[in-house]
Amino acid sequence: MATIRRLARGDWDDWRALWAGYLAFYRAELRDETSAATFDRLCAGADGMFGLLALDDAGRGIGMANCVVHPTTWSRQPKCYLEDLFVAPSSRGHDVGRALLEAVKQAGTERGAGQVYWHTQQYNGRARSLYDQVARPTSFVVYEM
Amino acid sequence: MATIRRLARGDWDDWRALWAGYLAFYRAELRDETSAATFDRLCAGADGMFGLLALDDAGRGIGMANCVVHPTTWSRQPKCYLEDLFVAPSSRGHDVGRALLEAVKQAGTERGAGQVYWHTQQYNGRARSLYDQVARPTSFVVYEM
Amino acid sequence: MATIRRLARGDWDDWRALWAGYLAFYRAELRDETSAATFDRLCAGADGMFGLLALDDAGRGIGMANCVVHPTTWSRQPKCYLEDLFVAPSSRGHDVGRALLEAVKQAGTERGAGQVYWHTQQYNGRARSLYDQVARPTSFVVYEM
Amino acid sequence: MATIRRLARGDWDDWRALWAGYLAFYRAELRDETSAATFDRLCAGADGMFGLLALDDAGRGIGMANCVVHPTTWSRQPKCYLEDLFVAPSSRGHDVGRALLEAVKQAGTERGAGQVYWHTQQYNGRARSLYDQVARPTSFVVYEM
Numbered sequence: 001m002a003t004i005r006r007l008a009r010g011d012w013d014d015w016r017a018l019w020a021g022y023l024a025f026y027r028a029e030l031r032d033e034t035s036a037a038t039f040d041r042l043c044a045g046a047d048g049m050f051g052l053l054a055l056d057d058a059g060r061g062i063g064m065a066n067c068v069v070h071p072t073t074w075s076r077q078p079k080c081y082l083e084d085l086f087v088a089p090s091s092r093g094h095d096v097g098r099a100l101l102e103a104v105k106q107a108g109t110e111r112g113a114g115q116v117y118w119h120t121q122q123y124n125g126r127a128r129s130l131y132d133q134v135a136r137p138t139s140f141v142v143y144e145m
Numbered sequence: 146m147a148t149i150r151r152l153a154r155g156d157w158d159d160w161r162a163l164w165a166g167y168l169a170f171y172r173a174e175l176r177d178e179t180s181a182a183t184f185d186r187l188c189a190g191a192d193g194m195f196g197l198l199a200l201d202d203a204g205r206g207i208g209m210a211n212c213v214v215h216p217t218t219w220s221r222q223p224k225c226y227l228e229d230l231f232v233a234p235s236s237r238g239h240d241v242g243r244a245l246l247e248a249v250k251q252a253g254t255e256r257g258a259g260q261v262y263w264h265t266q267q268y269n270g271r272a273r274s275l276y277d278q279v280a281r282p283t284s285f286v287v288y289e290m
Numbered sequence: 291m292a293t294i295r296r297l298a299r300g301d302w303d304d305w306r307a308l309w310a311g312y313l314a315f316y317r318a319e320l321r322d323e324t325s326a327a328t329f330d331r332l333c334a335g336a337d338g339m340f341g342l343l344a345l346d347d348a349g350r351g352i353g354m355a356n357c358v359v360h361p362t363t364w365s366r367q368p369k370c371y372l373e374d375l376f377v378a379p380s381s382r383g384h385d386v387g388r389a390l391l392e393a394v395k396q397a398g399t400e401r402g403a404g405q406v407y408w409h410t411q412q413y414n415g416r417a418r419s420l421y422d423q424v425a426r427p428t429s430f431v432v433y434e435m
Numbered sequence: 436m437a438t439i440r441r442l443a444r445g446d447w448d449d450w451r452a453l454w455a456g457y458l459a460f461y462r463a464e465l466r467d468e469t470s471a472a473t474f475d476r477l478c479a480g481a482d483g484m485f486g487l488l489a490l491d492d493a494g495r496g497i498g499m500a501n502c503v504v505h506p507t508t509w510s511r512q513p514k515c516y517l518e519d520l521f522v523a524p525s526s527r528g529h530d531v532g533r534a535l536l537e538a539v540k541q542a543g544t545e546r547g548a549g550q551v552y553w554h555t556q557q558y559n560g561r562a563r564s565l566y567d568q569v570a571r572p573t574s575f576v577v578y579e580m
Contacts, residue, residue: 070215135290145280360505425580430554435570
C-alpha cells in the first residue's frame with residue numbers, strides 16, 4: 001500500500017522521473033526550466049498550487065498528483081483542479097491512483113475547495129475505469145482556444 | 146452588433162438577469178448572497194476573476210462571460226478558464242456569443258494567459274456548433290469528485 | 291412527397307439558397323466564386339462530383355445533396371462521399387432527408403460505388419435520428435491536419 | 436529514425452506484410468487480387484491515390500500510409516484522405532507514425548490539398564494519443580450506407 005504525502009524540495013529526482021513519464025504518455029515536451037518552475041511552485045504551495053507524492057514501502061516515489069486551487073463563480077469556496085495524475089507503470093494495479101485521488105480530495109477540502117475536477121481523454125479506458133469508481137463522470141467536454 | 150466591455154458595479158441589474166437565465170439553463174439554484182459575492186469578485190478583478198458584458202445598441206446587457214485566470218503546471222503562463230458564457234435567448238443568432246469568445250481570448254491574453262478553455266455539455270449542439278467554428282474541440286471529458 | 295433529380299444548370303437560384311442555409315448552419319463563410327465553382331463542377335459531373343436536388347410539388351428546390359465519388363484502397367469499386375446534405379427548415383419533417391439519402395445511395399451505385407459515407411456532428415441529434423434509421427453509425431471519429 | 440519515401444513497385448513484399456498486419460488489426464479480409472490492384476494504383480499515383488513507406492535503418496518497410504486526393508465542395512483545392520495508416524508492432528514507440536503523418540501532410544500539400552483528414556475508432560487510445568498531438572480532433576462521426 002502506498003503512502004501519500006505533500007511534495008517537498010527533496011523529491012525532485014522522484015518527481016522529475018514521474019513527470020517525464022507523464023509527459024511521454026501525452027507525447028509532450030516541455031522545457032526543463034518550465035518543469036523546474038512547476039516543481040518549485042508545487043512545493044512552495046504558491047498561487048493555490050500543491051503537489052502530492054505516492055511512495056512505496058522503500059520510500060520511492062511511484063505516483064504524483066499536481067493540483068491548482070482556484071476561485072469559481074458558482075461558490076465562495078474555491079475548486080480544486082487536479083491537473084496531472086500519474087502512477088509509474090510498474091506500480092499500477094495496486095490502487096495507487098485511487099489513493100492519490102482520495103488524498104487530493106482531502107487536501108482540496110483542507111484548502112476550502114468544495115469540489116475536485118479533472119480532465120481525461122474520453123478514450124482512456126484504463127484511467128476511466130478507476131475514475132468511474134471513485135468520482136462522477138459528467139456530460140462535459142473541453143474546448144480550447 | 147454587440148459591444149463588449151469589462152463588467153462594472155453599475156451592471157448589477159443586467160448581469161443578475163443574465164446570470165438567472167444561465168442558472169435556469171442548467172436548472173441550478175444558487176443563494177442570492179453567492180451570486181452577489183461572485184458579481185463583486187468579477188467586478189473587482191480579484192483572485193484572477195473577471196467578467197465581460199455584451200451590450201446591444203441601446204446599452205442593455207445581452208450577454209456575459211465570467212472567467213478565472215489561474216496557474217497551470219504546464220506553463221509559467223496562466224490559463225484562462227471561461228467558467229460561464231450566456232447570451233439572452235432574444236439576442237441569439239447575431240454572433241454575440243462569438244464576439245464574447247473573441248473578447249475573452251483577448252482579455253485572457255492581456256492577463257498573460259496562453260490559453261482559454263471551457264466545458265460544455267457534449268450534447269449541446271447549439272453551443273458546440275459555434276465553438277467548433279472558433280475553437281478546438283479536444284478529446285477530454287470532465288470528472289468531478 | 292419530394293421529387294429527387296440530378297442537379298442542373300438551371301437550378302442555380304434554388305441551389306444557392308440551400309447552400310447558403312447549409313453554410314449558415316455551420317456558421318461558415320465561403321467566397322462566392324468558390325460556391326459558383328462548386329455548383330459548376332456538381333452540374334458537370336466532373337472529377338466524380340455530382341449533385342442531387344429535392345423539389346416540392348411546385349417544383350421548388352427544398353433540399354440538396356452534394357457528393358464526391360472517389361477511389362478507395364479497400365476495393366476496386368469507388369466510394370461515394372456525401373459531403374453536404376441540407377433540407378430547407380420549412381420542409382423538414384416530411385422525409386425529404388430520407389429521400390435524398392436513398393437517392394444518393396442509388397446514384398452512387400450507378401457510378402459503381404460500393405458504399406456511401408458521410409460525416410455528421412456527434413451532437414446533431416436531429417440529423418442522427420434519421421441517419422440511424424437508414425444507415426449504419428460507425429465507431430469512427432474524424433481527425434483533420 | 437525512420438526514412439519516409441514514395442511507395443514503389445519493388446516494395447511489394449514489404450507493403451504486403453504491412454497491409455496484412457493492418458487488415459488483421461481491423462479483423463478484415465480482402466481478396467489478394469484487390470490488394471494487388473490497390474498496390475498497383477498506389478504506386479502508379481493513378482486517380483489521386485498515392486502511398487508512402489517508412490523504412491528502418493536497414494531499409495526494411497516498417498510503416499505505410501495510403502492516401503486518396505479527391506475534390507471537395509468546400510474549396511477548389513482538393514482534400515487528402517489518409518485512408519490507411521499502419522506501423523509494424525515491433526517498430527512502435529519510435530515516432531514512425533508521427534513521421535508518416537507529417538510526410539502525408541507534405542505530400543498532400545504538394546498535390547494541392549488544403550487539408551488531410553482520416554477516420555479512427557473513437558476508442559483507439561493508442562492511435563488517438565498520437566493524433567491529438569499532431570492534428571485536430573473534430574466533432575464529426577462517420578456514417579455508412
